[in-house]
Amino acid sequence: MPPLLDVTGLSKVFRLRGPNPFHRRRLTAVAAVDLVLAPGETLGVVGESGCGKSTLGRLIVGDLAPSAGTVRLARRPVSAMTRKERARLVQPIVQDPRATLDPRWRIGALLAEPLVIHGQRNGSADRVREALASVRLPPDIADRLPHQISGGQAQRLAIARALLPEPRLLVCDEALSALDAAVQADIVHLLRRVQAERDTAMLFISHDLDLVRHLSHRVAVMYLGRIVEIGPVDRIGTRQSHPYTRALIGAAPRIDPHRRRTKRATLEGETPSPIDPPPGCAFQTRCPLAIDRCRIQVPPPVRVGPGQIVHCHLAEPAGRDHPPLHRLAGD
Numbered sequence: 001m002p003p004l005l006d007v008t009g010l011s012k013v014f015r016l017r018g019p020n021p022f023h024r025r026r027l028t029a030v031a032a033v034d035l036v037l038a039p040g041e042t043l044g045v046v047g048e049s050g051c052g053k054s055t056l057g058r059l060i061v062g063d064l065a066p067s068a069g070t071v072r073l074a075r076r077p078v079s080a081m082t083r084k085e086r087a088r089l090v091q092p093i094v095q096d097p098r099a100t101l102d103p104r105w106r107i108g109a110l111l112a113e114p115l116v117i118h119g120q121r122n123g124s125a126d127r128v129r130e131a132l133a134s135v136r137l138p139p140d141i142a143d144r145l146p147h148q149i150s151g152g153q154a155q156r157l158a159i160a161r162a163l164l165p166e167p168r169l170l171v172c173d174e175a176l177s178a179l180d181a182a183v184q185a186d187i188v189h190l191l192r193r194v195q196a197e198r199d200t201a202m203l204f205i206s207h208d209l210d211l212v213r214h215l216s217h218r219v220a221v222m223y224l225g226r227i228v229e230i231g232p233v234d235r236i237g238t239r240q241s242h243p244y245t246r247a248l249i250g251a252a253p254r255i256d257p258h259r260r261r262t263k264r265a266t267l268e269g270e271t272p273s274p275i276d277p278p279p280g281c282a283f284q285t286r287c288p289l290a291i292d293r294c295r296i297q298v299p300p301p302v303r304v305g306p307g308q309i310v311h312c313h314l315a316e317p318a319g320r321d322h323p324p325l326h327r328l329a330g331d
């Protein structure tokens with residue numbers, strides 16, 4: 001099956017205004033990201049604050065233009081689509097959606113808007129009611145204005161709004177963080193159901209590792225704009241290969257008989273600035289295992305297990321019985 005989402009060599013460099021207008025500093029928020037996502041699949045995206053998760057999400061929904069690389073959805077470059085075409089395929093759910101809701105529109109009208117845009121006006125009142133019920137919002141909320149609802153209600157509204165056009169991909173950026181545990185469980189249930197019924201794929205960006213583990217089929221770990229490791233959720237949870245993943249997920253240390261003994265994976269030092277990232281491996285300044293090569297060469301992708309790809313010079317490739325692909329899912 002061809003992938004629904006196909007991202008190749010994706011980078012985003014922001015040019016920052018500095019004291020010298022002739023020398024703008026460049027901040028690399030996303031660097032050389034490759035990934036694919038199958039229909040119905042959920043990819044969790046984790047990594048510390050500022051590592052580029054939201055920027056990656058915004059590039060995928062077409063909200064930002066890439067500095068390099070391409071995002072293809074259903075085989076077509078997102079950059080070549082109209083807003084309307086894009087909105088049918090992919091919908092973002094952002095954190096704190098109140099900022100994106102027009103304060104003068106009533107909730108019902110805000111919800112119906114994507115349907116009207118897509119020419120699905122017929123039966124829209126029923127669908128709005130259903131959508132509200134699906135995120136456990138009372139029907140009378142339709143008559144209220146955005147400032148008359150709570151943050152949690154606005155978040156649920158944003159979820160309902162993103163689901164209404166029945167997109168093939170949802171990009172959830174901390175979409176459940178503002179919700180209390182009971183509502184969160186309801187929404188997780190809803191997302192799962194929608195996914196099963198419509199084969200919707202999800203990019204699930206979150207700081208909540210438990211939630212990511214619970215919802216994702218695969219997990220991508222980002223560091224300084226790069227995906228340093230990606231693989232099936234159980235392998236990322238128990239058989240991490242990248243030293244950064246081990247520090248982030250906090251597994252027991254592993255000893256590699258062919259290399260030196262690994263130290264306990266605790267992170268020391270600060271993340272380097274994305275304005276002046278280190279040469280070679282992005283993680284080399286904090287990696288307890290770094291060797292000379294790490295300081296010079298960007299590590300190529302290494303397949304260390306079924307579907308598990310690591311960017312690390314010290315990673316041991318899996319046996320040759322697996323095809324040497326560094327891009328997952330079928331072409």
Ligand SMILES: Nc1ncnc2c1ncn2[C@@H]1O[C@H](COP(=O)(O)OP(=O)(O)OP(=O)(O)O)[C@@H](O)[C@H]1O
Pocket residue numbers: 014027028029047048049050051052053054055056274
């Ligand atoms: N519009 C922008 N202009 C300049 N720099 C930006 C812009 N948006 C993001 N950045 C920078 O890009 C880097 C990645 O930011 P991003 O918001 O993608 O990180 P994140 O992983 O989503 O962080 P968090 O977990 O805090 O949400 C950061 O250094 C951030 O300051």
Ligand SMILES: [Mg+2]
Pocket residue numbers: 053054055173
């Ligand atoms: Mg973010």
